[in-house]
Amino acid sequence: MLHGHGDDGYQYEQEIVANFSSNVWFGGKSDKLKEHLFSNWDKIHSYPEAAAESLVSAISADLNINTNQIITTNGATEAFYLIAQTFYKSKSSIVIPTFSEYEDACKVNKHELLYLNWLSKEYKFEEGLVWICNPNNPTGDILSKSDLEILLKSNVKSTFVVDEAYIDFTDAISSAIDLLDVCPNLILVKSLTKNFSIPGLRLGYLIANRAMVQNIQFFKPPWTVNSIAIEAGKFLLREKTDFLPPVNYYKSETKKFIKKLEKIPGFKIHPSKTSFFLVELEENTAFELKKYLISNFGILIRDAANFRGLNSSYFRLATQTEEKNQLLIDALIQWSKLNS
Structure with a gap:
C-alpha cells in the first residue's frame, strides 16, 4: 500500500x-450473517478450500457463467495485484483520479505507467492494460456499456481491467458481464465487500475468458480466501436480495x-x-x-x-x-x- x-x-x-x-x-450489518458465520465457526480449525471452490460454484450459478471463468480473491485488491503480476513489465494506462491500488500493483510489477483523464469511446491504445473503475471511485463517474464495448473492440491489443466494485450503487449502468463472450480482452473485477458491507472479511473475485483465467491463476497462492469468508460469500449470494443496497x-x-x-x-x-x-x-x-x-x-x-x-x-x-x-x-x- x-x-x-x-x-x-x-x-x-x-x-x-x-x-x-x-x-x-x-x-449492510446483519445479525443473520453473524449467526450463520458462528454456526460455521468450527471450520476455522481446518484449512480452507485451496481455491475457494464452493464459492466459485456459487458465483458461477449466480452469474450463469462457467467456473473456469472465475478466480476468487482476498478482496478485489488481490485481483489487481494478480493481474499486474500476470502482465509483468507491461504498459498500463490508468484513468484518474481513481483507486490507488491499480497504480500500486503496477509499480510493484514494474509497469510503464500512463495516466489519463476520463475516457471517450474514440480513445486508441497501442497495447498493454487499461484500468477503469466503473462507477469510478472517488468521482462517481460512469462509462456506458456501449462506449466500453466500442473501446474493447477498437483496441483489441489492449486488455481492459474494469473494476465494478460499485456497480450495485447506481442504476445508471449495469455490469459488463455479457461483454465477456464477445470481448476476450476484458477482465472484470468484482467486490463483495462494498455492496454487502463486509470489508473486514476481504472478499472479491475476477472473471474473464478461460485462457486469461488460467494465466492469472498460475500466480495465485492457495488459501487466500479463508473459511469464514467463503461461508459469508455463499450465504450473501443466496440471500442477496435482502442485503444489497x-x-x-x-x-x-x-x-x-x-x-x-x-x-x-x-x-x-x-x-x-x-x-x-x-x-x-x-x-x-x-x-x-x-x-x-x-x-x-x-x-x-x-x-x-x-x-x-x-x-x-x-x-x-x-x-x-x-x-x-x-x-x-x-x-x-x-x-x-x-x-x-
Whole structure:
C-alpha cells in the first residue's frame, strides 16, 4: 500500500460518531450473517478450500457463467495485484483520479505507467492494460456499456481491467458481464465487500475468458480466501436480495443530502452517479477540515488529496442515514461561519 486509503478512524482516539469516509453500504450489518458465520465457526480449525471452490460454484450459478471463468480473491485488491503480476513489465494506462491500488500493483510489477483523464469511446491504445473503475471511485463517474464495448473492440491489443466494485450503487449502468463472450480482452473485477458491507472479511473475485483465467491463476497462492469468508460469500449470494443496497433509497437520500450541502457557502459539490461524491473547498484544505470535524464532532470524512489528479481542496463523502447526514450538515455550517 503506497498511497493510503479512507476509513482511517482507527488512527483516532475519540469515538467516530458518523463515518462519511467509507463508501461501503452503511445499512449492510446483519445479525443473520453473524449467526450463520458462528454456526460455521468450527471450520476455522481446518484449512480452507485451496481455491475457494464452493464459492466459485456459487458465483458461477449466480452469474450463469462457467467456473473456469472465475478466480476468487482476498478482496478485489488481490485481483489487481494478480493481474499486474500476470502482465509483468507491461504498459498500463490508468484513468484518474481513481483507486490507488491499480497504480500500486503496477509499480510493484514494474509497469510503464500512463495516466489519463476520463475516457471517450474514440480513445486508441497501442497495447498493454487499461484500468477503469466503473462507477469510478472517488468521482462517481460512469462509462456506458456501449462506449466500453466500442473501446474493447477498437483496441483489441489492449486488455481492459474494469473494476465494478460499485456497480450495485447506481442504476445508471449495469455490469459488463455479457461483454465477456464477445470481448476476450476484458477482465472484470468484482467486490463483495462494498455492496454487502463486509470489508473486514476481504472478499472479491475476477472473471474473464478461460485462457486469461488460467494465466492469472498460475500466480495465485492457495488459501487466500479463508473459511469464514467463503461461508459469508455463499450465504450473501443466496440471500442477496435482502442485503444489497436499495439504489432508489440511496439516490433519494443522496439527492436530499447534496441539496443541503449546496446551500452552505464555501463548498462546491461535484456531480456523481453514485451515493458517494467529491466536494471541493473554496478555501483551506481538506486536511484542516477533516481535523476540525474529528476533533469537534467525531465525524470522519475522506481527505481526497492523495488521489492522483486531485489536490488538497478535495474530500469525498458517502451518503449515510438522514440523521448522520444532518450531523455533518450542521458541522459544516459551523465551519463555514468560522472561515467566512
